[in-house]
Amino acid sequence: MTASEAPAAAGDAAVKTVLGEERFAAVQQAKLLVVGAGGIGCELLKNLVLTGFRDIEVVDLDTIDVSNLNRQFLFRRAHVDRPKSVVAAEAVKQFRPDAKILSHHGNVKDSQFGLEFVSKFDVVVNALDNLEARRHVNRLCLAAERPLLEAGSTGHLGQVTVIRKGETECFECQAKPSQKVYPFCTIRSTPEKPVHCLTWAKNLFDLCFGPEDESNLLADLAAEMRQFQSQEAVDGEDVGKRIFKNLFEDDIKKQARLEDLWSEARPAPAPLGFEEALTKAERTADAEDKLETQKVPSVAQDAQGFVASVAKMYSERRELIGQSSFSKDDPVSMDFVHCAANLRMQNYRIARLSRWDAQSIAGSIIPAVASTNAIVAGLEVVQLLHVLQSKGKTMRDGRARTVWVRYPEPSRKKILQPSSLQAPNPDCFVCGSRTARVAVKSLVDCKIAAFAKGCIQGQLGAVRPALYANGSCIFDPEYPEPGPDAEEEGLHPEWSLTEWGLGSGSLLQVEDEGQGWSINLVLREEPDLDEQHFPNGFKVEAGAGAGEEAAKDMAEKKRKADAEAAEVNAAKKATLDANTVAVD
Numbered sequence: 001m002t003a004s005e006a007p008a009a010a011g012d013a014a015v016k017t018v019l020g021e022e023r024f025a026a027v028q029q030a031k032l033l034v035v036g037a038g039g040i041g042c043e044l045l046k047n048l049v050l051t052g053f054r055d056i057e058v059v060d061l062d063t064i065d066v067s068n069l070n071r072q073f074l075f076r077r078a079h080v081d082r083p084k085s086v087v088a089a090e091a092v093k094q095f096r097p098d099a100k101i102l103s104h105h106g107n108v109k110d111s112q113f114g115l116e117f118v119s120k121f122d123v124v125v126n127a128l129d130n131l132e133a134r135r136h137v138n139r140l141c142l143a144a145e146r147p148l149l150e151a152g153s154t155g156h157l158g159q160v161t162v163i164r165k166g167e168t169e170c171f172e173c174q175a176k177p178s179q180k181v182y183p184f185c186t187i188r189s190t191p192e193k194p195v196h197c198l199t200w201a202k203n204l205f206d207l208c209f210g211p212e213d214e215s216n217l218l219a220d221l222a223a224e225m226r227q228f229q230s231q232e233a234v235d236g237e238d239v240g241k242r243i244f245k246n247l248f249e250d251d252i253k254k255q256a257r258l259e260d261l262w263s264e265a266r267p268a269p270a271p272l273g274f275e276e277a278l279t280k281a282e283r284t285a286d287a288e289d290k291l292e293t294q295k296v297p298s299v300a301q302d303a304q305g306f307v308a309s310v311a312k313m314y315s316e317r318r319e320l321i322g323q324s325s326f327s328k329d330d331p332v333s334m335d336f337v338h339c340a341a342n343l344r345m346q347n348y349r350i351a352r353l354s355r356w357d358a359q360s361i362a363g364s365i366i367p368a369v370a371s372t373n374a375i376v377a378g379l380e381v382v383q384l385l386h387v388l389q390s391k392g393k394t395m396r397d398g399r400a401r402t403v404w405v406r407y408p409e410p411s412r413k414k415i416l417q418p419s420s421l422q423a424p425n426p427d428c429f430v431c432g433s434r435t436a437r438v439a440v441k442s443l444v445d446c447k448i449a450a451f452a453k454g455c456i457q458g459q460l461g462a463v464r465p466a467l468y469a470n471g472s473c474i475f476d477p478e479y480p481e482p483g484p485d486a487e488e489e490g491l492h493p494e495w496s497l498t499e500w501g502l503g504s505g506s507l508l509q510v511e512d513e514g515q516g517w518s519i520n521l522v523l524r525e526e527p528d529l530d531e532q533h534f535p536n537g538f539k540v541e542a543g544a545g546a547g548e549e550a551a552k553d554m555a556e557k558k559r560k561a562d563a564e565a566a567e568v569n570a571a572k573k574a575t576l577d578a579n580t581v582a583v584d
């Protein structure tokens with residue numbers, strides 16, 4: 001035995017004593033997929049190898065950022081910018097050099113990590129931080145019939161649960177609170193809170209520097225912004241000042257003139273010129289010991305910061321203009337959004353924010369707590385042992401539980417609250433009825449490609465959905481754009497739902513090969529659909545009742561088909577009779 005093998009082997013003896021021969025053998029044979037190598041993932045990988053697991057693959061899409069080092073303890077300063085999955089695998093291999101730990105630097109939603117890939121593993125263990133990726137892995141595990149350990153943490157709250165097809169609730173059996181949607185006019189004309197201005201500023205960044213996107217809340221300003229940006233020999237500072245004048249001065253003057261909008265309780269906004277902003281250099285009183293990023297800047301600093309961030313996009317990232325999108329972790333886009341939001345707050349008399357607070361709200365960040373992640377990762381391993389022990393039993397009859405973590409003010413004096421695993425929800429549109437109802441504001445105006453992107457991908461979480469109606473493919477993810485290639489396949493991404501012959505009550509099938517998942521959709525036209533809350537023009541009503549409606553629709557189709565068949569038979573019979581008569 002070499003010196004480096006000694007710690008793992010010595011640890012194994014102790015673990016074997018605790019787990020017993022049989023369970024330890026199951027641990028050593030299990031093949032695991034870990035998704036995510038961040039806060040929970042680092043703890044989890046370390047726990048797994050120290051428990052004796054030695055056949056693990058890990059997927060993570062990210063590289064290491066300096067801000068990860070305070071809690072993702074497998075990473076050191078020298079690792080910054082390297083892939084998390086690779087460094088995490090290297091680090092835990094040092095604890096157990098005999099382990100086979102394969103790393104994949106990539107997005108778990110990529111096709112290489114599809115059904116075939118997931119089917120190789122005995123159990124999948126999530127350590128993710130976003131709903132889309134969790135929904136995707138949930139669907140893959142249901143399709144591949146692999147148990148999934150799901151975990152998450154926010155601040156001092158955490159949760160671990162076990163998901164198994166047909167035995168427990170899946171990740172999507174209960175609707176998750178979706179991201180708050182603010183009424184359109186609040187964002188565009190009457191902001192009242194910092195978050196309204198930050199949402200506006202994020203949309204502005206994407207509008208100015210991202211790809212064309214009809215769903216951007218400021219899409220109607222696109223032509224104007226492009227005009228500022230497309231002058232010959234564009235000078236970034238000049239562009240910044242033009243945008244400033246347009247949005248914080250001229251546009252606000254126009255808004256202020258819309259008298260119906262304003263009252264004593266809601267006074268009209270105040271325009272702000274660039275030169276005027278520079279005179280407002282005073283700062284609000286802040287505690288001395290605060291970091292600069294925790295102090296509210298002056299209006300002059302916001303104005304200068306805004307123009308400087310635009311200038312930086314032109315001087316340092318010109319080639320990325322048209323392809324960028326806001327990220328709270330990207331300092332230039334965060335500068336832009338912080339300053340733009342603060343200037344709009346100044347217009348609307350809302351108290352401006354420090355960079356720190358702006359970043360928390362813009363990125364909906366609740367600071368991660370290392371100890372919660374450690375508890376959650378530990379609980380995942382405990383539940384994993386229960387899963388491995390559940391052979392022959394259904395998951396709900398075994399020892400696996402959902403466990404909630406809550407401290408420092410635990411409920412009923414317990415930091416850990418276990419609860420039994422719930423049965424699947426028969427109305428779940430993912431693992432149950434597989435049916436959802438979709439209300440569409442206008443079937444004539446809704447193009448099939450926009451419907452596939454906004455509704456099926458955006459709201460139902462599909463990755464590469466193909467759509468079928470009446471047995472024919474009406475949208476193929478291989479041909480998302482109109483053109484000769486699509487036409488050759490009989491596809492017209494630019495056609496509306498009406499042009500495809502769909503009406504209220506029509507049934508659509510969605511197949512997502514990327515997730516091994518399918519769903520039926522019942523369409524309904526709802527001209528009164530509230531544009532403020534559903535700016536894309538559709539609303540998904542997954543679950544209850546939709547299944548029955550689809551069944552009714554199917555029954556109706558079957559009845560029609562039977563009636564047609566009966567008619568054909570009757571006609572055939574009549575012909576036969578006639579023939580018979582004739583022949584006779």
Ligand SMILES: Nc1ncnc2c1ncn2[C@@H]1O[C@H](COP(=O)(O)OP(=O)(O)OP(=O)(O)O)[C@@H](O)[C@H]1O
Pocket residue numbers: 035036037038039040041059060061062067068084106107108109127128129130133368
């Ligand atoms: N679709 C995905 N495919 C692969 N890995 C993913 C995917 N989505 C998220 N992840 C990874 O899951 C991990 C989640 O870890 P964590 O919650 O600690 O996030 P973080 O980005 O490292 O930290 P923070 O968000 O607090 O800055 C991240 O490393 C992230 O890269």
Ligand SMILES: [Zn+2]
Pocket residue numbers: 169170171172173174424425428429430431432
């Ligand atoms: Zn479900």
